[in-house]
Amino acid sequence: MIDPSTLANVILGLIQAVLTLLVAPLLLGITKRVKARLQYRNGPPILQPYRDLAKWWRKESVESDAASALTTVAPALVVAAVFVATLLVPIVGQRPPLEGWGDLLVVVGLMALGRFVLAVSALDAGSAFGGMGSSREVAIATFVEPALLLALVGAALAAGSTDLGAIAALGVASGIAWYTPAVLLAAGAFAIVAVAETGHEPVDNPDTHLELTMIHEGMLLEASGPRLAIFTYAAELKLVLVAGLFAAVFLPVGMAQDLMPLSVLVAVGAALAKLVGAAVVLGVLDASLAKLRILALPGLLATASIVAVIGLATRLWLPA
């Protein structure tokens, strides 16, 4: 007989896993739909991403004859890294499905793993676009990662723990008091880098295949069939991850602690609401913002780091 809290955690974890896996393409659809509407277009149906994935999945796989075995395994590695990362973030339940397997630093590390594999495999075919996308991805990441860490560390200090479950729990417990200046500034910083991390305007344009502008799509240019499907799915899953991470740390509301049907329902609803909200916001951004020149990005992203640092400073230097 295993103790109920563990059981609850396992079940909530399963629910979260299924939910995230199912909902990921939907978010992309929503984003695109919102963007289209704001541009007075009809836009694709919300479920289009599912159809795309299915279509690609059925196609044969076409690889470059210059490519090595890496090309074949890369997609699997990327999606695995991202998915495992989501399992370390409490989205439905208040404790992460894989509680005790890793903290926010591990989440960041897994994101880096995914980025590494993707960027390397983009060089495999020897296409100029792959190199371009890859180099841009890693260059931008050099500004994203510090900001991300600083923002999360701000929250971690507030909670006295880097464990996302603990952070979320403290957030829930302290209610409105959670939103100290430090945490608010950290949230701001995180929001900025989240856009970059998920590849939306003003950093990247998910719809373009114009070599001058594309970043993420550039890396996928040589991918086709099931590999393209997996890469795209990984990208969609990453949006869930980032949104979930943001929600867990800076918007910890409505998460379930037990298996009471009501609380589970509330939790699922809340989770969905947060994710969809994120998708909508991104859509709005896509529609309303122009893409920044790639040389102007450091300005934006460095701002995030600075905001985060100010957050830390307020935590240290302001009388608590």
Next chain:
Amino acid sequence: MTIDPQTASEIVDACAAVIVVLGVGLAATRSIGRSIWLVAIQSALVGVAAVMVGLATGAGHLLIGGVLAIGVKGVVVPLVLGSILRRSAVRRERHPILGPRASLIAAVAIVFVATAAADGASLGASVAASHALPAAIAEVLTGLLIVMTRRKALSLVVGLLVFEDGIALTAFSLTYGMPLVVELGVLFDLLIAVVVAWIYARRMLDVLGSTSTDQLRSLRG
């Protein structure tokens, strides 16, 4: 004959006085030949002083040392130097680094400095500090002055000799001379030194064509 120490030191003082005058002359003159004979006389006087003191105190080693000094420094050395002088074309210190008047003034100044220094010198009561000490110091300094301000090899040797005379005189003024072995050794070394100088002066004439030390500036850094 015997002379009491009092007189002995008077004799030494007398010689010292003459030696100082000669030193000033040496500093002033530009003729190398003259300077050679001046230094010869000077050296001889040091020897004479030694002999006198030797007679006075009955210290045999002073007699021997003095006689040898007269022989070596007063006779042999001048002859050796003279032989080079005869070979070399230039027999005057043409462009000394310090002109004759200037060196004259310097020499005189040296005498006063020496006197002052000797008075100030804390040589302790142990020594019967005679008046020869200022003269000795003056000669040492004059020797250095000559070596530092002349260009001709011979003049440098002359300066060296004056320097040596100064030291010898110091020996008398502090302690009536040094143990005989040392005296002899010093004399012997001095003699060889002059001979070697003679050898090199000849080589300079053979290889470089003159004894002017101005060509001797190729080794630098």
Next chain:
Amino acid sequence: MSIASAFGGAGSGPLLVAIAVVLALATVAAVAPRSRVNPASLSLALSGLACIGIFVLGVIVLASGTPVVASAGDVLGFALIDVRYDALAALFLVALGVAGAASSVYGIGYQAHGGAGADRSAAAYPVFLASLFLVFGADDAFAFLFAWELMALSSALLVVGSRPTADVARAGYLYLALTHLATAALIVAFAILASAAGATGFSSFGPAAVGLSSTTRDVLFVLLLVGFATKAGAIPFHVWLPRAHPVAPSHVSALMSGVMIKVGIYGIVRFGLEILGPGPEWWGLLVLGIGVASAVLGVLYALMEHDLKRLLAFHSIENIGIILIGVGVAILAVADGATAVAGVALTAALFHTLNHALFKSVLFLAAGSVQSAVGSRDLNVLGGLARAMPVTAIAFGVGAAAISGLPPLNGFASEWLTFQSLIGAGGDRALSLVARSAVLLAVGGLGLTAALAVACFVKATGMTFLALPRSRGAAGAHETGRLMGAAMASLAIACIAVGIAAGPVSAAIGAVADGLVGQGSTPATAIGPAAVGVPVVGIDAVYAAGRLAVLLGGIAGLTWLVAMRRRTTRRVPTWTTGIAPEPAFEYTATSYAKLIRLYFGPILRPAREVSVELHPGTPFPRTVRYRGEVSHVLDERLYRPLHRGAVGAAQLVRRLQSGSLQLYLAYSVAALIGLLLVARS
């Protein structure tokens, strides 16, 4: 003292003797006349054997917890060999053993493959190993300096080799000269400690150091830091490193980068932390600053390199920086009595030291294979080697992932601990606000470093092993020798294994670290399923490397099976807008780093010149030449002017020897007058 009498009590005495004998034999073998068996190979094989012995010794000491003591050799009453291998030393012995064994095995194949070091200069290799072995255990100032200088000399000889080109000779010279300057600082520091202690034994230094005035202690700390940071290649004392490491034979580069520069870390921990004990906060802040600067600048300069081994050399600077961050936090925390944090920080530092020894060795060895297969280290003429040299490629890939700090490999584990220590210190009220702010800023710096490292190794891996070969040499390359492959593979596996076993490993290291910082018996740091927590101000996160690795592998494998098995895969030329693909279309190492070069322009101050040559009478270019280079601030703003100034001053002083006899006399007389005045007064 005779060798026989040296091992009273110590159980591992025979092992020590065996190691010494084998190394001696290896040295002799190298200079032995060429017989049926190649002397260099024999020497290397023996060296490898000795390294295994060293590894075993280290493990024994760690397991038993009782130090191994020995001493031999006697000059004027000073023991030249006077070693005491305690737990701290044992950690470094383990690193030395693994890296040394692999490098030796690799070396056999390497020099058989026509690589360098196939001549008498190979005799320096066992000596180098021996000096490393001695320096980690030295328990006496003389013995330490003896081993230390021997290490410098032998490694310099290995760098220079027997038939050096002018550049190689210059690199070796610069290395030897700088490390010798650093030694001067150490000599003075040791002398001060020795005169305070009245003995040259390190055991007596600790008590003596306590009694010294705070000013003296500060001076000592700075002297020691300068001395050891130079050996470690930390910025701003790094100039020799990127020059010396690339030109050495690769198995030597591996040892230098993997182990030798760690002697600097060892020294800072041993003397700055253990012997000097708690000091003012600024000691720690200084080390922390050096660490951050080395980490960020090191990786930035590495990104700008397209010489594979130079790139790796700059990464050594980066990793030394990461290690120093840990050490700095430890010193800082000890200064404020926060021993728990200090324990974590020091564990992180020592753990990363071990990890770096592993992955930097494998990277250098792989680079060596690439060089001997292609005949060049220039990323811009490599490429497409993955299919020709799979073992090398995979080994390099693992090393790259590890050094980029990616889970679940060993690099991530130690960087994770470093982050934990930073956050812990940042939240610890025992530290001053300034210290906490600095520590938290360091989080950003470390994050930046990690991201840049990812960028750099994506570049290095991709440019070397992927896409189309960029030169005939790269096209004709093929895998190099079994031995070399085995050496690389074993190191790569070690990287994975240590990464997965991060829990127990870090627990073991943690015990040592806690002993050094005076933290209680309970290991302050244990990561992995076993322990429920890192008691750093309540950060109870747990990183279950093993389970994560399994899960990752499982999901990835599953996806791969489902997606790729029994699929028809069509292989076609890469789509290059319709024309036949050429290597010329690919991104080069230079172009790949361009965006970062521009982003970090203020630091790198890149200079580029493009010269276009037109076909006569037409607007069409015949050739376009591009030259781009970044300027190394410290080299140009600090060292070059310093060197110029020094030589210029020397030239001026030489004028004093003007050749004028009269002037010379004037010097003498002036000096004499001065003396007389002294005597009179």
Next chain:
Amino acid sequence: MIELLVALTVGIPILAGVGAWFAEGRRATQLALGGLAIALVSGLALAGLVFADGPVRAFGGLVVVDAFGAYMLVLVLVVAAIAVAGSPGHLAHKQAADRLRRHDAGRYYALLLWFVAGLAAVPLLDNLGLVWVGIEATTIVSALLVGFARTPDAIEAAWKYLILGSIGIGFALLGTLLLYASSVGVLGETSDALDWTRLTEIAPRLDPGLVRLAFVFALAGYGTKAGLAPFHTWLPDAHSQAPSPISALLSGAGLAVALYALARFHLVTGAALGPVFSSTLLVAFGLLSLAVALPFIVAQGDLKRLLAYSSIEHLGLATLALGFGGQLALLGFSLHLICHGLTKATVFLAAGRLVAERGSRRIGRLGGSLVRSPADGRALVVAALILAGLPPSGIFVAELAILFGGVQAGWGLAAAAAATILALAVAGLLFHVVRVSVGPAGPPAEPRSSGGAWAVLVALPLSVVVIAGLWTPSPVAAALEQVTVILGGGGG
């Protein structure tokens, strides 16, 4: 017995020299080698006796040899052996280049032997006046040797050496006089009033003022001979222009002997005034020499001058050690002086051969020597690494001992400065050595037979120095102990 040994050690070289003067070619060589062999054996025997059963007196107190003297004797004779053994090769090359007159070989050996005799005599004498005579004699003889080549440069060097040396040595004579005066004040005009044995006994009763002056003059005088800055100006010229074996002897033994005389004055002064006065001056001038030598080493274009300045540096270090005092530093001093002698003598021989083969002493034109003339190139590199104080070598241990001892004796700052200067000097020295050994190759070398004899001649001293850095046999250790005891003022 003692008388005989002394007579052999000093007399045989003189006689052999006389013989060589009139001999020619091979006979002269044989005379030189034979004479020196005898001197070496008897000298070592004498030293052995002294180390075994304490100081010895001979010739009615004219000769007194204590451990320090014996140590110096050994140093002189061993270095002399290297120099003489290296001479035939040198002369042979001159012969080949036909720059040798009929009697030159004989004259060369004669002067060389007399030079050796003078150097060997100095540490045996009790009377400081005679010590002075001996050193002055060596000055004059070596002056003839320095100018042996008869080139303009050689003549210039010799001339400067002669003049500056005589003036300097004159100062030393004044110093001796003043000391004599002070002791006469105590003992009266006795013949032993200048014996350092007596002087150390009666030191406390000497007139301090006179002793101070005496030491100052001795420092200037013997400092000139020992190449202490700023009295060193003759040294680089003489050591670089002299025939290489002579350079070896001058650098290896000549300087050391002058330092010996200075050390005797230092001991008397210390006994009279307490250690502070003379020690401070020695430390000051040792440091000054180090500091002055540095820039000339860093920016040097001439190989032999480079080595000469390195000698100044090392003698400065030795003087520093003498000034530091204290068991450890003095132990370092005694080890350092002889190791430096051996190494410097060898490296001068190697450099001489290199210069002869490549026809230039310019470092810029000697490049690639490791390839062009491997034997000498290798010897140069190894010796340079030893001189740089890298282990394993006696110099490494000695330098550590000196620096540690300095700090221990309370000279922390001086030791720190010395350590820094030494390291910088190493950087300079190695820079030039790298250029010579593997730098851009200069004009091709005339291949020259480097026979087994040459290999031994180089390998033997260097390996001795290397071993000295790994292990000191107990008798050697004991001998050095005795030397340090004497230098520590523990007994004369």
